[in-house]
Amino acid sequence: xxxxxxxxxxxxxxxxxxxxxxxxxxxxxxxxxxxxxxxxxxxxxxxxxxxxxxxxxxxxxxxxxxxxxxxxxxxxxxxxxxxxxxxxxxxxxxxxxxxxxxxxxxxxxxxxxxxxxxxxxxxxxxxxxxxxxxxxxxxxxxxxxxxxxxxxxxxxxxxxxxxxxxxxxxxxxxxxxxxxxxxxxxxxxxxxxxxxxxxxxxxxxxxxxxxxxxxxxxxxxxxxxxxxxxxxxxxxxxxxxxxxxxxxxxxxxxxxxxxxxx
Numbered sequence: 001x002x003x004x005x006x007x008x009x010x011x012x013x014x015x016x017x018x019x020x021x022x023x024x025x026x027x028x029x030x031x032x033x034x035x036x037x038x039x040x041x042x043x044x045x046x047x048x049x050x051x052x053x054x055x056x057x058x059x060x061x062x063x064x065x066x067x068x069x070x071x072x073x074x075x076x077x078x079x080x081x082x083x084x085x086x087x088x089x090x091x092x093x094x095x096x097x098x099x100x101x102x103x104x105x106x107x108x109x110x111x112x113x114x115x116x117x118x119x120x121x122x123x124x125x126x127x128x129x130x131x132x133x134x135x136x137x138x139x140x141x142x143x144x145x146x147x148x149x150x151x152x153x154x155x156x157x158x159x160x161x162x163x164x165x166x167x168x169x170x171x172x173x174x175x176x177x178x179x180x181x182x183x184x185x186x187x188x189x190x191x192x193x194x195x196x197x198x199x200x201x202x203x204x205x206x207x208x209x210x211x212x213x214x215x216x217x218x219x220x221x222x223x224x225x226x227x228x229x230x231x232x233x234x235x236x237x238x239x240x241x242x243x244x245x246x247x248x249x250x251x252x253x254x255x256x257x258x259x260x261x262x
Contacts, residue, residue, distance in 0.1 A: 043078035111141035145175035195226035
């Protein structure tokens, strides 16, 4: 439920998902089963605990645990973020937004929470509402690449392409390994007929993920738009070869599975 790429957890803080339920029993047992002591658990252990509950199908229990945790310690930022993450993962984005806004009553100067709120609005197609929290996040920390990325997404949706390009450029400058930011930058450059710059951005994305369908297809379309059909064909051939290899792998796995059943 708490996905590895959750917007609520920084990449450097992520752990492998679906930790065994024994982790929960071990951590919770050390507290004597007292939920009031949850604020004594460090954020890493809390995340593992919540993931353990989710992995065992106890999502309601994970929510209850986190709600009691933030009630006992309203300044526990990671608990608020995990609670929002759980609601987002089960499709309750409106509830995740409520959690995020409530956490800001207690922790108003944390840029990551403002970013999360803005990103949730973007995911919920509420682009006008997304702008204020994202700009607030950047007023606190102008070097937050996630804030620039989400701002670019909101601006693109509103048709502010030039401003969106600037936002994506700042995002990749701060974090050159942010694949999605390179893709969005390339796509927006293509939409504004800046084909040479779009090609550069797609190639940057492909340096990070050489087999990306989206990057290869986008690159091919940009070459077409720029009138370079030979290079467009080359990009599409790479995409086709990758797709064929993936199909062959999937087909072979399916056949092995059928043979085992026999």
